[in-house]
Amino acid sequence: MFDPNRAHPWMANSAPGSLRAMLDEIGAGSVEEVFAQIPEDHFRKAPLDLPPTLSSEIALRRDLVGKLKKNADCEANLSFLGAGVWQHHVPAIVDEIVGRTEFATNVWGSYQSDHGRNQAWFEFSSQLGALLNLDVVQLPVYSWGCATGHAMRMAQRITGRAKVLVPQLSDPERLSVIRTYCQPSAMQSHIEVVLVAADPTTGRLDLGDLQAKLGDDVAAVYFENPEYLGTIETEAAEIARLARAAGAETIVGVDPISLGVMTAPGDYGADIVTGPVQPLGVHMQCGGGAGGFIASRDEEKYVLEYNGFLVSIVETLEEGQVGFGLACPHQNSYGSREHGKDWTGNSTYLWAIAGAVYMSLLGPEGFREVGTLIVSRARYAAKCLGEVPGVRIVWPDTSFKEFVVNFDDTGKTVGEINDLLRARGIFGGKDISDEENALGQSALYCVTELHTAADIRHLCTTLKEVL
């Protein structure tokens, strides 16, 4: 229990006499007197009902670790879960830097006092810009879905149109966020979300359906590369060309860890690019590693529509010296309240620093190697799984790191199979059987640089045992 006679380690003025000394200085007889602004009948009646105080670090740590150990994790188990949160390698140096107290603490200093933080932010944008081949990268917003929602609203403001085309085979999690950002139909500034069919033989966007829906009322065409279900969108340049011809913006969601081996979206006509930052050196953290970037060309029509923090390199008062600060500050909600571009606030800027360190460690060759390793092992996993009786790879040879595995011919549901795998220390792929995809009993499997050939063989052997 809390002992009022012992000072709390997190409160300097809980030491004996401190509070009294300050009360004396301000001429107050009691603490209650200092709260005189609050009317008597506003004070709460219900007593606080909180669990017992853990007043020592020892007791606190025991409680936290004891509870967390009730989880099973993806290090002790072999996991093939992905779908927006992926198990990638986090270099030790990234953990050291993001754990630096100067970066982790609460404050948000000036361009000079927090120069290092501002430079690290600029280096995140610069390195990601080099992967995307785009000149403007905003500091990350809350998530990929949020980034895409903002991008669609940018497109609405740029084009004055209120419809977006989105792949029918979209991640329901991300799509739910996008629909929230696009508002219900009763709202005046609603954006209509229209789904574009997939080619059932490849999982890629059906260009015929796209053209049929791509009228002069479309603000933006959105697709992902790779798509949600793992397929590499080989017709990306053609989609962007069609969108441009219709006066629509092309918004592409990309996985940045693919960009050592996959074409930069800036090179195939993307106007606005979004994506997750979690693959760039951020632990999964039960989804708490999410963050989403927004990027574009350096044109005013885009730059003046960003909602958040754009960090620019600038001169200082000292000749030849550079510093960093926020460009276009008046257009965000801090500067313009309800007249700003959407809104901004605390976001996921620590992950920008993680990303900066990660990208600097990999360099061009590291990205090429990790991309090659991932696609090789993912294709290998698809090939091996496809040889398991009753198991079918829905779109073989089109994936980067994720692919759809169908279990219809096993007579078992994905839920049943994943239960059997879990009992043997394997987390099977995400169950997508309830999603609107007409793919039957299917799971989305994810393979990364952390999955060895032996891991993949172990999965296949175990599947053969349980099916």
Place this chain on the structure above:
Amino acid sequence: MTRIPEFHAAKWNEPVVMEMGRPGARGQLFPAPEDEVTQAVGSDLIPGAMARKDRAALPEITEFEAQRHYLHLSQMTLGMMGISLFGTCTMKYNSKTAEYATLRPELAAVHPYQHPDTLQGVLEIIHEFDRILCSLSGMDQFIFQAGGGADAAYTMAAVARAYWDDRGLLDQRTEMVTSVQAHPCNPATAAAAGFKVVNLPLEENGYPSLEALKAAVSDRTALIMINNPDDMGIYNPEIKEWVRVAKEAGALCFYDHANFNGVMGKLSARELGFDACMFMLHKTFGAPKAGGGPAVGAYGCSDELAPYLPCPVVVKEGDRYRLDEDRPKSAGKVREYWGNVPQVVKAYAWARAMGAEGIQLASDISVVANNYMDRKLAEIPGLEISNPGIDAYRMEMTRWSLGPLTEETGVTTVDFANRMADYGIDPYWMSHEPWIVAEPFTPEAGELWSKEDIDTWIGVIAQIAEEARSDPEMVKTAPHNQAIAQVKGDAFEDPGKWAMTWRAYQRKILGDESARGVA
């Protein structure tokens, strides 16, 4: 004798990482695919049109060079390791015990789509913390999906849409009413959610009048969003009446509890009549904010609004925990997954380590310390408290003005903030827009800082006020002891000069289209 720190920031003249390294240098190697893999699938696996031809123009540096570079950048970040009385953000100690617990694989290497049987520990923490927040607020259910305070305000707007849509009144209930001094996130998120914003002006008591509120609310009002106390340190004593008036008009009432620190354990949002509220776990509840997230806006509401919450909601059944995704009236998600879970764990740790008595003591200390600070600041000529006619103790922070000093010396609040860093003191928060007083600054003493820290902070303010009179040019060109000199602002709004990436900088400023950025 007040201690005035002598300070000089680390100054490394650190290059931008894009300028560093040498061709072929490596910081991270990956294994080659196993032979069995290559034999089975071959190479060149990316289809031609999508196979990257160019080499990404990234730096090529060693592992140590990356470590040293980013350590240098951290050293050139004061980051609250001076004294930061940064108002509205409630500087707290961020427990390393909690931080290290969240870095364990039992949380860091956990996937949100794992089977709930494998997530019982983290679900238990989230549920227990939900109960703690429910006790502090009187609300019935909290969720943690929102990635910050602004996102929690957005959650409120989304919940309000779903609530009114469910009643068939969304085309009629189109307005959100707030105060002109509410945090910008309230009007901004309501507008982004599609509501029309009605701003109430401040009147002589420091808050909008009840009459203005009565005139503003109607059957068009979907919700009101309000904070209390405000950033001046003034508590609106009519708030219960506000809620009554708004509810009579049918509106939902949202309590933005950004300024919770001074009233923790003293007020209950629900007892005051509010339908929903939000807490910022990255300030009030001791989770680190990391210079702008990952953060959590914990959004809590009454049972009446709970059906409209974004999914998932953590629920307890018997002695098991699960994620409830089956909520047909849900407003939809505001962000993927269930929130910045490690920050929730850290906030839970804060609440457990503080306990009920500690939380109440923290609010006592934060309000008393703020008034101590006010008393000392009032002794410095050239400074003026906001709403000087109000003779009352303020809450946990106070808005001050340097207006008289600026008129006398030309030194502005921005100059002042820049100069503070020269003493190893973190620049203060000035004010959200709009600036209600001239040349504002908003200190908040909190429960973290000692009386000696506060004295040092005030001593530096007094010293800079003297410098403003004796050598205004020196203050206006500050800082002088930092990693860099004062940043010039002319490029920030100039499309010809702004450069948000090294690529853009090379093209626009260095005039080198082909430079690869590798020295």
